[in-house]
Amino acid sequence: MLNIDWKPDRNSPTQLYLQIAGYIKNKIACGEWLVGTKLPSQRTLSEVFGVNRSTIVAAMEELAAEGVIEGNSGGGTVIINNTWTLCPMERTYNWNNYISSGVHQTNQTIVQQINQAEFDPGIIRLGSCEPSDALVPCGMIQKILKKMTLSGKSLGYEEPRGTLHLRKELCKYLSTLGIAAEPSSVLITSGALQALQLISLGLLHSNSVVYLEKPSYLYSLRTFQSFGMQLSGIPLDEEGINIQELFARHRRKRGAMLFSIPTFHNPTGNVMSPERRKILIDKCGLERLPVIEDDVYREIWFDEQPPMPLKAFDKNGLVLYIGGMSKNMSPGLRIGWIVGSEQVIARLADIKMQTDYGSSSLSQYVAAEMLASGLYTEHNKMMRKNVRKRRDAALAALNRYFKGIASWNTPAGGYFIWLRLNNAISMHQLFIKALKNKILIHPGDLYEYHSNQNIRISYSNASLDEIDFGIKVLSKLVIEQLK
Structure with a gap:
């Protein structure tokens, strides 16, 4: 979807349709909108620009008369000229073949619209x-940053798995959830989404089948699909995923992994019961089906703590446990983690070093101090x-x-x-x-x-x-x- 963050000026003496035509020509001339790009529908453009559809029709006719765009039946309106009448001195490069051949799929149009609207201050x-700014513990973070400044802490690269200080503090925290982990079995990531990307890159292959609850927020992501993997949705009820359906399907076509959000599920808010968690993990152990557990909402409980994570029931090292601080503390810190077998963590850490050379040392320091000082619990x-x-x-x-x-x-x-x-x-x-x-x-x-x-x-x-x-x-x- 083309990024349009402009509206015509109704107080300008220039007619609205000419303003719109001029805006589109400028985008093309600057190389931001490429030859071969399909324009949004007239209805969509009228909504985005806040004008009547007849104004859009007039703007399109103006551009077509100048040889800038061309419409065809069933194919929509396409940009066909970016040089002759727009920028005679230079020829902009056509990136369309590269854009269309990239491995990672484009977000759905509606997801792009959501991502853009998120930053509209009036919405x-x-x-x-994610938490509002009012819920982010800015005072606590500032206190930690002041301590860091006084201590003369270095902000160099950290080791591949993440700073040892943070991983040790995380292991203490995880023990309160029933998860026994050593620092060597923990990888610090730049948020939970990166954890999924690393798992896709390092542990799965094209055409892998990934099971997940239906509905699931994973359907709105392109993480697995961009690597050629298939999503297989399993129904869930008030107690969690339908285990019988999961393994009936697994026996028909062996899947690679199960992705689950058992605690405060996104989008339904469901909490998998303790009994079903135990049955699920026991069954996954028997069938040798690995599990990705997304547990990023765990700390946001109201009346009573939720059941222990799936990872706490795992005796065979089948569960890759994903957590993070974006949802309950600060999205901007970009601190998440994966807990798994040392062999798996070593593999994912190696890939992470190839992609970003480690998560922010500043963010890791803040996260470690929040945990060590007790401020995380207080927050x-x-x-x-x-x-x-x-x-x-x-x-x-x-x-x-x-x-x-x-x-x-x-x-x-x-x-x-x-x-x-x-x-x-x-x-x-x-x-x-x-x-x-x-x-x-x-x-x-x-x-x-x-x-x-x-x-x-x-x-x-x-x-x-x-x-x-x-x-x-x-x-x-x-x-x-x-x-």
Whole structure:
């Protein structure tokens, strides 16, 4: 999707359609939009530029008359000229063949729109899965940075697995979760997403089958698909993944790994029961099926601590345990970790050194000091209290505005409410209309193909007033579509 962060000036004496045509020509002339690129539909352009469709038609006719674009039946409108009339002195290089042949797949258009809207300062973010700035412990981090300055700490490269100080502190923390680990079996990553990328690069091969819960946030990522792997969704209920279905499918076609979010599942908020965790790990041991456990939301619990991680039940070294500090402390630190067998960790550490030569030493120092000083525990207590207020505000708003038209879960932790409408609607239309009203949501089809009744509501980023207002506006948009 082309990046458009501009709108025509309605106070300018230049007609709107000429402003739009000029903007597009400038993008082409500068080499930002390449020959052969397909322009968005007229409907999409009218929404992005905030003008009537007739204005877009006039702009397209202007560009076509100048020989800049060309439309064809079924193929849309394509850029065909970037030199003769636009920049006669120089010829910009055509990168299209390289762009289309790259290994990593392009994000879905809607994911690109979400990523761009995340940074709109006027938007109410009911889709974000990260804490708001108000929840980030800036004071604690500043205290640690001041200590680091006084100590004269070096900021050079760290060893491949990550700083030993941080890995030792993590092992102490993991022991409180029932996970026995040595520093040599821990790899520090730049967030949990990098952990998945390293596993894809180092342990899986093209055409591998990866099992996962259905729905799952992994469907909205390109991490596994870009390396030619297949995702196989397994249904889940209130207690977790359907073990019988998982292994019936596994016997038909041997999969490579299971990816699971057993604690405060994204997007449903489910928590796998202790009994099912034990059965799952025992069965995976018998069938020799490795597990990737994503446990990044663990510390965001409200009334009681969640069950021990799958890794705590693992006696055979089958579980690769992924954790991190982005969701409950600070996304900008980019600190995550993988816990696994020493052989696997050595392999992934080698790949990590080939890709980024180690995670930020500054971030690792902050994370280690947060754990060692007890500030991490202190922060998590405050975090749970503040996030619970946001969850309660979201549930109250849903009771006010969605009663009778939808049902939803009451999350025991994490950031998500999985809203299910009583009747199906166009999720794309709802997303676009909500965005026009400065409300950012995640439609359910990001997490399950063709889902047209679900919306993932996140309460982690918006303020209490924004949560109420955003859900109120969203309900009106849903009701309009149901009529």
